């Protein structure tokens with residue numbers, strides 16, 4: 001297990017903690033893969049928006065964790081009945097396989113570096129039991145002018161460390177990354193998650209713009225288990241991602 005690492009950008013303790021989050025949870029997809037009695041981890045839960053949504057849908061064993069103290073404090077103020085825990089660093093204190101499912105909604109977008117993303121997904125692979133489910137919602141790379149110009153601006157800025165195309169900053173201090181679908185598929189696949197289903201749609205962003213989103217429902221393979229015939233392909237856009245044999 002990697003040593004504990006602080007892994008939250010200061011934005012989430014400041015302006016970020018005042019935002020309203022928007023990625024839509026699909027109740028049909030949720031019910032199809034995650035039974036009501038499942039132990040569910042809402043990872044990067046923010047102020048517990050989806051922790052509360054799941055509780056309202058009848059999920060009774062939901063725990064939300066977030067590395068930003070301001071987020072957890074807000075969640076406890078707004079929804080004191082929820083189980084919300086401040087987890088400032090990895091690894092989590094949870095036992096291996098202690099959850100049947102996890103949500104990862106709009107969190108990878110806040111972790112621009114590949115190492116941080118890998119550490120996040122590896123930790124979820126540890127705490128989700130084999131056969132358990134990971135439900136991811138992310139913003140893929142957008143092609144509109146506003147996004148293209150901020151991706152380009154960030155990439156060309158003299159002081160920025162090298163980041164993949166899709167990384168950008170916002171005027172209020174946020175630091176984000178949009179991903180290719182192939183990157184997300186490969187990230188899950190590399191950590192033992194077989195993608196069972198994907199959905200796309202559009203939703204408002206943190207700052208009120210409209211953006212496309214991609215949701216992936218993935219099942220954790222048992223250690224050593226080969227990729228299943230029923231898993232969706234890993235191949236992404238031409239030239240990235242991988243093709244499954």
Ligand SMILES: C[S@@+](CC[C@H](N)C(=O)[O-])C[C@H]1O[C@@H](n2cnc3c(N)ncnc32)[C@H](O)[C@@H]1O
Pocket residue numbers: 007008009012021022023043044045046047048049050066067068071104105106107110111116120
């Ligand atoms: C856009 S919000 C989404 C919150 C929640 N998942 C939702 O959809 O309502 C992103 C959250 O990820 C958290 N976060 C930032 N960096 C993180 C990291 N490295 N690991 C886990 N969570 C992180 C932030 O503190 C914030 O609460």
